[in-house]
Amino acid sequence: MEVKTRAPGKIILSGEHAVVHGSTAVASSIDLYTFVSLRIATPSDDQDSLKLHLKDMALEFSWPITRIREAFPESTTVFSSMPTSCSMESARAIAALVEQQNIPEAKFGLAPGISAFLWLYSSIQGYKPATVVVSSELPLGSGLGSSAAFCVALAAALLAFTDSVLVDVNHQGWLSFGAKDLDLVNKWAFEGEKMIHGKPSGIDNTVSTYGNIISFKSGNLTHMKSTMSLKMLVTNTKVGRNTKALVAGVSERMLRHSDAMAFVFSAVDSISKELTAIIQSPTPDELSVTEKEAKIEELMEMNQGLLQSMGVSHTTIETVLRTTLKYKLSSKLTGAGGGGCVLTLLPTCTVVDKVIAELESCGFQCFTAGVGGKGVELSFVEPS
Ligand SMILES: Nc1ncnc2c1ncn2[C@@H]1O[C@H](COP(=O)(O)OP(=O)(O)OP(=O)(O)O)[C@@H](O)[C@H]1O
Numbered sequence: 001m002e003v004k005t006r007a008p009g010k011i012i013l014s015g016e017h018a019v020v021h022g023s024t025a026v027a028s029s030i031d032l033y034t035f036v037s038l039r040i041a042t043p044s045d046d047q048d049s050l051k052l053h054l055k056d057m058a059l060e061f062s063w064p065i066t067r068i069r070e071a072f073p074e075s076t077t078v079f080s081s082m083p084t085s086c087s088m089e090s091a092r093a094i095a096a097l098v099e100q101q102n103i104p105e106a107k108f109g110l111a112p113g114i115s116a117f118l119w120l121y122s123s124i125q126g127y128k129p130a131t132v133v134v135s136s137e138l139p140l141g142s143g144l145g146s147s148a149a150f151c152v153a154l155a156a157a158l159l160a161f162t163d164s165v166l167v168d169v170n171h172q173g174w175l176s177f178g179a180k181d182l183d184l185v186n187k188w189a190f191e192g193e194k195m196i197h198g199k200p201s202g203i204d205n206t207v208s209t210y211g212n213i214i215s216f217k218s219g220n221l222t223h224m225k226s227t228m229s230l231k232m233l234v235t236n237t238k239v240g241r242n243t244k245a246l247v248a249g250v251s252e253r254m255l256r257h258s259d260a261m262a263f264v265f266s267a268v269d270s271i272s273k274e275l276t277a278i279i280q281s282p283t284p285d286e287l288s289v290t291e292k293e294a295k296i297e298e299l300m301e302m303n304q305g306l307l308q309s310m311g312v313s314h315t316t317i318e319t320v321l322r323t324t325l326k327y328k329l330s331s332k333l334t335g336a337g338g339g340g341c342v343l344t345l346l347p348t349c350t351v352v353d354k355v356i357a358e359l360e361s362c363g364f365q366c367f368t369a370g371v372g373g374k375g376v377e378l379s380f381v382e383p384s
């Protein structure tokens with residue numbers, strides 16, 4: 001028996017970085033997914049290793065089960081219902097397991113993801129030989145939550161073969177988890193995110209797990225009932241960056257200028273709260289769709305200004321802002337910034353061809369994202 005899971009990426013409409021420091025943020029899942037398939041080996045497979053295949057990168061890793069057992073002598077599957085943080089000792093053992101794999105230098109950025117995989121696997125499945133295959137529609141390290149989608153899809157697949165969750169193995173097609181099981185997937189995914197981001201707020205794994213549009217503050221999620229359809233253009237500047245380093249940079253600025261940064265974070269909190277109210281306010285009783293869109297655009301511009309003051313914008317992001325403004329469109333970075341992706345609100349009836357052509361002539365890549373779909377799902381596949 002094999003299980004396949006898919007977990008969506010996300011966009012942050014307002015509040016990235018400030019959310020790490022306790023402000024409200026608003027995020028939505030998008031219709032681009034990371035897929036994980038897990039096949040636990042049976043005795044007839046004669047397999048005594050744990051294999052990880054990163055399909056998009058054409059990379060395959062393999063660890064003898066004896067090495068996994070030595071690295072995690074405490075690990076047993078009884079822990080699968082108790083999400084646990086990776087200890088310093090386990091982190092050292094994982095670093096040694098990753099080092100042995102001789103990752104090509106250009107792909108060193110994958111090491112934190114592989115470490116998260118080893119922690120989640122050994123904690124949830126223990127010492128079983130298995131093959132895990134990962135593929136993704138999301139650009140990695142671009143602000144669309146690839147790390148969270150990876151951890152959520154992985155946690156979901158690993159938990160599907162434990163007694164800690166209740167799933168119907170005979171169901172045909174994509175299947176959702178129950179509410180309690182989603183909570184468990186989310187908690188384990190957060191443990192993985194910690195190994196990739198250092199100090200994540202939890203918003204990315206939460207929106208990838210539950211889907212939809214959410215508002216999030218201090219670890220608490222509120223599902224939003226949007227009364228309008230939001231159309232977003234996503235522009236990938238293709239400038240690589242690392243969320244962990246950017247989050248650490250904002251925290252350092254916070255330590256240097258704590259009073260000023262507290263005001264910045266508080267302003268972001270107000271922006272997210274106002275955005276939450278607009279997205280959910282009934283139409284046309286209060287505001288027309290056009291009025292709502294104009295308000296959202298203004299809030300996005302204000303949020304972008306505050307992100308600049310946190311030090312996480314980038315010259316390429318500024319180029320996207322200037323270009324879209326020529327077409328009277330408002331934009332902000334999304335995710336950790338420092339490059340990566342920029343969001344542009346596309347108000348009703350906007351013609352996008354010209355702005356996309358101009359952005360792509362700068363070497364950027366544009367696409368429109370389906371906003372607010374389902375969260376993580378799973379599907380059981382019979383062996384061929
Ligand atoms: N499909 C995948 N396969 C393997 N590793 C992955 C995959 N997706 C993400 N990762 C891991 O996550 C890292 C990228 O995470 P990072 O948090 O820096 O960017 P992001 O999640 O795409 O953006 P943001 O956090 O701003 O939304 C990769 O370098 C890798 O370690």
Ligand SMILES: C[C@@](O)(CCO)CC(=O)[O-]
Pocket residue numbers: 012015016017018019020143145197199200201202203204243247334335336
């Ligand atoms: C930059 C950040 O706010 C969002 C990254 O998508 C980090 C986090 O909340 O964990």
Ligand SMILES: [Mg+2]
Pocket residue numbers: 145146147148197204243
């Ligand atoms: Mg990430």
